[in-house]
Amino acid sequence: MSSPSPSLLPAARAALRATLPIMIGFGFCGFSYGLYMRTLGFEPYVPILMAMTILAGSLEFIMASMLVGTFAPLTAFVVSLVVNARHLFYGITMLDRYRTTGRMRPFLIYALIDETFSILGTGHVPEGVEQRWYYFFVTLFNEMYWVLATTIGACLGKNLPFDTRGVEFVLPALFLSIFAASWQQEDRHISSIGGLAVTFVCLMLFGPQYFLLASMLSIVALLLAFRTVLDTGTELPHD
Amino acid sequence: MTEFQMFIMVALATLATQCTRWTPFLLFRRGTPSVIRYLGSVLPSAIWGMLVVYCFKSGTLIEGSSGIPEILASLVTLGLQQWKRNMAVGISGGTVVYMALIQHWF
Secondary structure (H helix, E strand, O other), X not given: OOOOOOOHHHHHHHHHHHHHHHHHHHHHHHHHHHHHHHHOOOOOHHHHHHHHHOOOHHHHHXXXXXXXXXXOHHHHHHHHHHHOOHHHHHHHHHOOHHHHOHHHHHHHHHOOOHHHHHHHOOOOOOOOXXXXXXXXXXXXXXXXXXXXXXXXXXXXXXXXXXXXXXXXHHHHHHHHHHHHHHHHHOOOOHHHHHHHHHHHHHHHHHHHHHHHHHHHHHHHHHHHHOHHHHOXXXXXXXX | OOHHHHHHHHHHHHHHHHHXXXXXXXXXXXXXXXXXXXXXXXXXXXXXXXXXXXXXXXXXXXXXXXXXXXXXXXHHHHHHHHHHOOHHHHHHHHHHXXXXXXXXXX
């Protein structure tokens, strides 16, 4: 990209406004993640590298706990697929909208994270702003917040002037908040409750090593089995 | 785990993540089957429920904890989320409360 043309500025400004809450949330979570990795004994470049390549906050935390264990490549791959399977549904929603984005499309798909989808998935683009540049800046800013916050947390690491014990609660807090936010938005809670219940039963039956995979398969199977009951056909826009 | 093995793990996590992001764009060039559309609407909330259980299973939190600080901090997170409807507030509030509980009282 050369010098910013005037048509880019409104898009960048609108994207900055829309991503401000993400900046705060990522500032805290990314910082905690960088810090957390240092407390596990990793060099600063490891969380920074993971922030840039994996670029999926929840998975990075999960990978952190796997990296201190034994070498398990297949588990790493399958758990990553399972944990990030929700991205499939972001892609499905953005399929048509990203069709006209030209050369930036690979970048938009590469960095389609939860928070970017939470803004772009609504379909709302501020007035007087070119759509594809708005998509571009929202995606870029969110990625930058995450990588920068991780870098700062990783570099400051153990030199922080305060006690960081307990910072690992950021992960349960993240999932609890996402769960609660999703609960607030839905009309029926059967899928949320089902996810909790099925996973709990799988944890009891299959133990901590295999329960994620078992839960994922059971959840999909149950949702498909009860499709006639659950499919209201109104939750996603048909186009 | 050697440094090389660690890189392999990170590379595989990256590859798997990119697979989940690219598959719909490569698979459904012409339109989305209705069953996929249905799963897209009901699956996410179940996945969040699954991840809540995942992160509270033993081994991910502090060894030998009584569970009381976890329960209190979770209630703070949920309460803040319910009240402010803002994830950044819920996450930071819950974590700060947990850190205070762990460091000073438990």
